Amino acid sequence: MADQVLAENIANQLRRDILRGKFPPGAPIKERDNAAEMGVSRTPMREAIRILAREGLLVLRASRSPIVAKPSFKEISDAVDVLLALENLSVVLACRNASDKDLANLKAIHKDIADRYDDLDPLDLFEIDMSFHSAIAKASHNASLFGTYRSYLERLWRARFLSARQRRNRDRVINHHTALLQALTDRDEAAARAAIRVHLGNLADDIRPSIEEEQD
Secondary structure (H helix, E strand, O other), X not given: OHHHHHHHHHHHHHHHHHHOOOOOOOOEOOHHXXXXXXXXXXXXXXXXXXXXXXXXXXEEEOOEEEEEOOXXXXXXXXXXXXXXXXXXXXXXXXXXXXXXXXXXXXXXHHHHHHHXXXXXXXXXXXXXXXXXXXXXXXXXXOHHHHHHHHHHHHHOHHHHHHHHHHOOOHHHHHHHHHHHHHXXXXXXXXXXXXXXXXXXXXXXXXXXXXXXXXXX
């Protein structure tokens, strides 16, 4: 258990380093060098790399160092289509199945974002924002949906962070989340679907400029 926790902690640090640009797309992640830099052995570093490869952030290569993934916009757009379908199903099932505890958790995350928005580091803000959406999927109380949702959320993690960092807009985020939370509290499926459509309906178009600029 301790080894797995250490590997997850290392993966979290590497993930943040990738998002912050320390390791750009195509850059190798050298197991030995990064293990030495972090002061850990190569075994948990190797497992951390596997975790990030499963998330789609790294690409494994036989007998060579893994590299930071550089997906095409088409690959990202295809994943966005699936994610949006999962987001839509999540809000519908959360309207039906969310407990009072689930709703209280969502309200607490929403308040945290609203209270700290202007002062948060972009990556910290992004991670809290994604925790709000993950909490909705979890509130569906459908384990199959939540597992699939997490997989696609992780696959789009970097692309969405690049977009969110460039398009930071407090009123948009807070107002959209407020509408979504109200719909969930009211158990109003139609309003929840409308709110998630307003919030994420243009996600692929929002992501495109960051990806195309990077690839150019």
